[in-house]
Amino acid sequence: MAGELLDLYLLFFRMGAVTFGGGYAMLPILRREIVQKRRWMSEEEIIDYYAVSQGLPGIISVNVGVFIGHKQKKVPGALAAAFGVVSPCIIIISVIYFLLSSFQDNVYVRHALSAITVCVAALILDTVLAMARKGIKDIFGIVLCLAVLYLSLFTSVSPILIIIASGLLGAVVQALKTGSAMKGGQPK
Amino acid sequence: MMIYLQLFWEFFKIGLFAVGGGMATLPFLQKLAVTSGWYSQALITDMIAVSESTPGPVGVNMATYVGCSVAGVPGGIIATLGVITPAIIIVNIVSAYLEKFRESTLVENVFYGLRPAVTGLIAAAGFSVVEAGVLHMDVFLQTHNFLDLIELKKLIWFILMYAVIRKYKPHPILCIAVSAVAGIILLF
Known part of the structure; x- marks a missing residue:
């Protein structure tokens, strides 16, 4: 148990240490280490994790790590993977921060x-x-994007409020659209 | 002690609401700069440059960098834990209902509103970076001389960089390194 958790931690530590830009940059390494070497899951499963991760809050590569860790070793595995991804960042960025602030x-x-x-x-x-x-496909998207741009440039509305409101708005508008499309399609 | 709790809470909120990958944390960090007074706008651009040129997810790097600047290395660790905690909780829950989540039309509909909104949020955040980096709003407001608004050297470099990025898609580190050298030689 402890051995496999350490393996997860170190695997994702390496991922965090070598992938620039995060996200999809990790995929080739995940394919080699998890699909080919360890045979924990198929590549399709990993790609599904990516797809779902983009629909969830948080950093994509951390989310993918938590999915893989959870599949292998439940919550302890998820924690090992998440801490693995962020550990190298904490080390590297702390060093750079102090270098940069002393040479500023x-x-x-x-x-x-x-x-x-x-x-x-x-x-x-x-x-x-x-x-x-x-991400912007129609007039609704254009109007919403411009409205958000206006609100964030000229008012002090919090981005949290904007995220919640536009998620709700998207759900309502889409539901109304499909609702009226269904009604229109019915014979009178 | 208080500062650590505050850091954790502020970054917990960012981790919960910043949907859409690395740059999505940017509008939240700008808002936090204004409301908390912990760091300046200039630190944000430094931070993006550092995050883009070091390995690891941009969102995590940004949390570590801000945390370090506010409260040293422990601050960096706590801000990073704060930003990944919501994702760890949510992804562990979603893991159990993965199929349902992926096929949910509600999730798709919410994103119909979120995508344009996040684009608008990041555009607004980007505008303040352009303002800080290329335009001299403060001088312009004093002199009202349009020539004071734009620093020609910087504007040309901005257009050149954008054209190169758009056409050749080089790695961000390369652009940042070339810019650093150009900045020293051309005395930006």
């Missing part, structure tokens, strides 16, 4: 950071446009 006033670091900020802005623009292409 260095003139070269300042020039570099100022250009990096511009680069980060471009990366975010790319993310936003990719999300818009994938």
Whole structure:
């Protein structure tokens, strides 16, 4: 039992330590370690976990780790996998944080950071446009997206409220749409 | 002691409501910067750059980085545990009902509203990064001279970076590294 938990922890520790960008970057390693070497589950199962993880709150790679850990060893397995994914981040980021804060006033670091900020802005623009292409399909999506943009730029409405309200709105609008489609399809 | 509880609670909420992967934590972190006063907007862009250039999920890296800046390494650990706790609880529950969850039309309908909303939230967060990185709103408001609004060098770099990212999809680390060097040479 303890041996398998340690195996889960170390497996996901390695995952957290080598995958840049998280999420789908882990998939090839999961395929090799879990499907081919350990034969715990099929690749389809892992892909299902990814699909469901995107529909759940939280960080996708942590969610996938918890699913796999839970399947193997229930709650202790889930905890081992989750702590495994985050342990390397805690170590690496703490070190970088202290390096960065001690060199922050260095003139070269300042020039570099100022250009990096511009680069980060471009990366975010790319993310936003990719999300818009994938997730906004109709006029409802466009209006909702613009409304949220307006609310977050010009008011102090909390993002938590926005998330709850738009989830409810999506469910209601979709239910009304399918409801009226069904009614329209019925013979009079 | 209080600060650790606060950190855990704030990041627990982020972990619970930030749906849609890495960048989805961004609007919440900006809101938290305003409401808590724990860190500045400038720290957020540094943090994105660090998160994108280190292994591990971006959401976890951001939690560790903010936690470290607020309350040292213990703060980093506690913020990270806070951000993954909701996911651990939820995924353990969903594991038992995986089939039902995947086929639920309700979940699909909720996402019909969530996807555009999350896009809008991240767009708004991205706008403040662009504002901090490329535009000089504060100077413009004082002088009302349009030329003071834009720093040409940064605007050109922003457009160039975006074009490169869009066309060649390089790894974010590469963009950040090139920007750092360019920033030092061109005195950004």
